[in-house]
Amino acid sequence: MAPALSSFATPLTPEHAQQLEALLATLSPEEVLWVSGYLAGMTRQLRPAVAVPAAVAATAPPLTILYGSQTGHAAELAKHMAKLAQQNGLTARAVDMAVFRPPELKQVRHLAVLVSTYGDGKPPDLAANFYEFLHSRKAPKLEGVKFAVLGLGDSTYVNFCQTGKDFDVRLEALGAKRVHERAVCDLDYRAEAGAWIETVLGKFAQEMKDGAESSPGLRISAGDASSVLTTQAGSELIDLQHPFPAPILDSIVLNGRGSDKETRHIELSLEGSGLVYEPGDSLGVVVENDPAVVDELIQALRLNPEEPVPDGTGDVPLATALARHYEITTITPRFVERYAEVADAAQLRSLVRPEHRTDLFAYLHGRHIIDLVEEFPSGGFDGKTFVGMLRKLQPRLYSLASSPAAYPGEAHLAVAVVRYQSHGRMHKGVASGYLTERRSNDDTVLVYRERNENFRLPTDGATPIIMVGAGTGIAPFRAFLQEREAVGGTGRSWLFFGDRRFRTDFLYQIEWQRFLKDGALSRMDVAFSRDQENKIYVQHRMMERGKDIYAWLENGAALYVCGDANRMAPDVHEALLAIVAQEGQMSREQAEEYVQRLQQEKRYQRDVY
Amino acid sequence: MADATKPNLPGGDTEPPSENVNPGESVKAQSNYLRGTIAEGLEDRLTGANPGDAPLLLKFHGTYQQDDRDLRDERRRQKLEPDYQFMIRVRLPGGVCQPAQWLTLDELACRYGNGTLRLTSRQTFQFHGIRKNNLKRTIQEINAALLDSIGACGDVNRGVLCSPNPAQSAIHVGLYELARNVSEHLPRRKTKSPSTDAPTSRANLRSPSWLLPLTTLMSTPRTLDS
Numbered sequence: 114m115a116p117a118l119s120s121f122a123t124p125l126t127p128e129h130a131q132q133l134e135a136l137l138a139t140l141s142p143e144e145v146l147w148v149s150g151y152l153a154g155m156t157r158q159l160r161p162a163v164a165v166p167a168a169v170a171a172t173a174p175p176l177t178i179l180y181g182s183q184t185g186h187a188a189e190l191a192k193h194m195a196k197l198a199q200q201n202g203l204t205a206r207a208v209d210m211a212v213f214r215p216p217e218l219k220q221v222r223h224l225a226v227l228v229s230t231y232g233d234g235k236p237p238d239l240a241a242n243f244y245e246f247l248h249s250r251k252a253p254k255l256e257g258v259k260f261a262v263l264g265l266g267d268s269t270y271v272n273f274c275q276t277g278k279d280f281d282v283r284l285e286a287l288g289a290k291r292v293h294e295r296a297v298c299d300l301d302y303r304a305e306a307g308a309w310i311e312t313v314l315g316k317f318a319q320e321m322k323d324g325a326e327s328s329p330g331l332r333i334s335a336g337d338a339s340s341v342l343t344t345q346a347g348s349e350l351i352d353l354q355h356p357f358p359a360p361i362l363d364s365i366v367l368n369g370r371g372s373d374k375e376t377r378h379i380e381l382s383l384e385g386s387g388l389v390y391e392p393g394d395s396l397g398v399v400v401e402n403d404p405a406v407v408d409e410l411i412q413a414l415r416l417n418p419e420e421p422v423p424d425g426t427g428d429v430p431l432a433t434a435l436a437r438h439y440e441i442t443t444i445t446p447r448f449v450e451r452y453a454e455v456a457d458a459a460q461l462r463s464l465v466r467p468e469h470r471t472d473l474f475a476y477l478h479g480r481h482i483i484d485l486v487e488e489f490p491s492g493g494f495d496g497k498t499f500v501g502m503l504r505k506l507q508p509r510l511y512s513l514a515s516s517p518a519a520y521p522g523e524a525h526l527a528v529a530v531v532r533y534q535s536h537g538r539m540h541k542g543v544a545s546g547y548l549t550e551r552r553s554n555d556d557t558v559l560v561y562r563e564r565n566e567n568f569r570l571p572t573d574g575a576t577p578i579i580m581v582g583a584g585t586g587i588a589p590f591r592a593f594l595q596e597r598e599a600v601g602g603t604g605r606s607w608l609f610f611g612d613r614r615f616r617t618d619f620l621y622q623i624e625w626q627r628f629l630k631d632g633a634l635s636r637m638d639v640a641f642s643r644d645q646e647n648k649i650y651v652q653h654r655m656m657e658r659g660k661d662i663y664a665w666l667e668n669g670a671a672l673y674v675c676g677d678a679n680r681m682a683p684d685v686h687e688a689l690l691a692i693v694a695q696e697g698q699m700s701r702e703q704a705e706e707y708v709q710r711l712q713q714e715k716r717y718q719r720d721v722y
Numbered sequence: 723m724a725d726a727t728k729p730n731l732p733g734g735d736t737e738p739p740s741e742n743v744n745p746g747e748s749v750k751a752q753s754n755y756l757r758g759t760i761a762e763g764l765e766d767r768l769t770g771a772n773p774g775d776a777p778l779l780l781k782f783h784g785t786y787q788q789d790d791r792d793l794r795d796e797r798r799r800q801k802l803e804p805d806y807q808f809m810i811r812v813r814l815p816g817g818v819c820q821p822a823q824w825l826t827l828d829e830l831a832c833r834y835g836n837g838t839l840r841l842t843s844r845q846t847f848q849f850h851g852i853r854k855n856n857l858k859r860t861i862q863e864i865n866a867a868l869l870d871s872i873g874a875c876g877d878v879n880r881g882v883l884c885s886p887n888p889a890q891s892a893i894h895v896g897l898y899e900l901a902r903n904v905s906e907h908l909p910r911r912k913t914k915s916p917s918t919d920a921p922t923s924r925a926n927l928r929s930p931s932w933l934l935p936l937t938t939l940m941s942t943p944r945t946l947d948s
């Protein structure tokens with residue numbers, strides 16, 4: 114039941130509001146629908162008269178917001194920025210680097226670049242083309258262009274936000290002028306990105322309205338970028354701000370006895386959530402830290418667990434903040450810097466100097482914050498100072514291992530349990546520990562859907578697909594095959610899987626055997642690295658099958674790769690180039706172009722982490 | 723309906739198999755001299771079993787396909803197939819074996835098997851826990867020691883027993899000779915063993931010099947005749 118018109122502010126006079134309300138009360142739902150369509154048609158003709166100071170916007174070239182995104186964050190921010198700009202009277206458009214035609218760059222006068230960094234400092238797949246173009250000799254001189262860059266990344270990587278930095282530096286080198294400093298955002302980017310967007314739009318607004326009536330002190334009204342998620346077109350009720358408490362239906366170990374790995378298959382119920390996902394999506398899981406580690410930290414730093422500290426919205430006891438709101442395991446360089454100051458640790462201070470970067474990362478390897486704190490103890494802390502050094506606790510993403518068509522109302526995940534001994538202590542992964550040790554059957558876990566539009570089955574179910582996955586990278590392919598089987602896709606499919614040992618680590622073995630028997634899977638090749646003297650990985654199997662792989666690609670197959678970003682994905686990429694070059698009898702450059710074309714046609718998609 | 727008691731004479735019988743005959747018989751008949759799909763099955767990397775009719779045929783090569791029964795349920799819940807493994811039984815007429823051969827078998831049991839070597843009431847050795855990808859290799863190395871596993875399993879004569887103690891009886895040697903001849907006469911005729919790449923004809927295998935002549939134990943040495 115809609116609230117009464119008079120109960121909220123409208124541009125109508127009270128009499129008009131009353132009249133409209135009276136009319137609406139007499140109409141049937143069908144009639145209301147018709148009237149709304151009628152009015153919509155009318156406004157289309159009225160639009161020119163209703164235009165906002167378009168005089169200004171019409172003369173200035175639009176603000177082009179170029180984004181390079183892999184899992185959608187940069188894309189989301191860019192679209193939010195464009196919308197905000199429009200709302201404030203600026204013409205703006207958000208464009209994916211993957212579709213932006215490089216020659217158009219010559220027409221751009223106001224440019225914002227929002228780009229993520231991947232793996233070891235590389236641009237996202239779909240942005241690679243544009244990135245290379247901009248860094249090549251073909252890039253145009255950009256004198257007279259105003260720009261600003263925002264980079265997204267993860268500061269636990271050595272080449273943090275490298276792509277963002279590269280764009281910033283290059284644009285300046287080409288002659289363009291910065292309107293604002295570049296932003297380098299970590300995983301907890303929303304607040305910082307929101308503020309940067311507001312400031313930058315303000316600066317661009319001034320640039321674009323130069324010459325026309327300038328409005329000094331033009332303020333862009335927004336909110337921070339966290340409001341973006343709830344206003345998506347076709348928005349779902351469940352999102353990061355409103356996750357769904359999903360009960361755990363089952364939690365099974367997938368490795369055989371004697372394995373040195375532990376992979377869990379976890380089934381969650383989404384009944385009653387209204388949450389619908391597609392194969393290729395990930396599930397975001399809101400996690401909590403290990404209470405034992407929280408205690409250890411509090412003890413080590415001699416903090417007061419009750420001390421009220423900020424959690425982003427209000428104040429909570431320190432112990433709660435450390436359990437639920439902050440990352441307390443992986444160390445970031447930023448943390449080391451700040452800790453070194455307060456703890457007055459000369460050794461650490463030296464380690465964070467730019468020239469000791471490699472040493473810093475060598476030190477950080479295999480260590481968690483507790484290790485550092487115990488090695489350099491300090492009494493100079495209070496809870497507030499300490500949390501000020503920490504990143505916000507991020508939800509963890511897991512590629513969904515099921516298809517809603519096969520398992521309606523359920524979400525399955527394949528979780529690799531991270532557990533290792535180093536520096537005299539057992540270290541555990543936050544999410545894997547949370548899901549496997551601190552939650553069991555019937556407990557609920559807060560989840561939401563994280564869309565991945567860049568990892569999708571072909572819309573035509575007859576298209577052949579080649580899937581390459583190692584370890585838990587196999588998960589989305591389980592979803593793909595379940596989907597194809599349920600929906601009746603006729604296209605051939607080929608799966609490459611790699612792990613350590615055949616006897617204990619062949620994840621979901623009997624399911625693949627069944628898919629093969631029933632025809633949903635046409636071919637499968639496996640590589641078990643520790644079953645023989647020399648390590649055999651999926652890329653070696655691919656090379657053995659090069660001829661057939663190339664034939665499939667020539668027949669229109671789509672190739673998917675899922676797994677580790679650091680080693681597996683680059684190795685598989687190399688193998689692909691080698692196969693194309695050899696079987697297609699091409700040079701390396703031609704093979705690269707071939708593969709780029711596959712990417713553009715959405716026939717080479719990667720979900721790597 | 724054919725008389726089930728009438729013997730099938732080798733080389734001469736052209737009657738179709740009777741319906742009363744065990745289905746395994748037609749498997750054997752169509753197996754291209756007991757090769758069947760064994761070779762392809764060995765190449766299949768997706769399963770530790772040799773699927774189809776291969777397990778039946780493999781028996782004639784002296785090996786049983788098994789799985790660890792205690793782990794069956796656990797592995798099913800882990801979405802893994804049964805823990806398939808192979809047992810190999812050596813053909814050892816009269817239980818006679820050279821010390822060096824025993825040592826080789828011991829080494830193979832540790833390298834490819836589950837670390838045990840069993841002596842059974844069949845008067846011979848058995849290995850357990852051989853993985854499919856090592857099956858061929860293990861049999862080849864057994865053959866290299868001038869032993870084999872031919873016909874050691876299956877519905878054939880699997881072995882010939884003979885009382886082992888030469889110190890006790892003067893006719894032991896003659897009996898051993900008889901046991902050996904019976905054992906070598908009975909295994910199925912074939913031209914090539916599919917489980918190795920080399921013909922089983924032992925004329926192609928040269929006696930390693932470390933093999934003690936059997937004259938010290940019995941009068942007739944174990945000769946390398948075809």
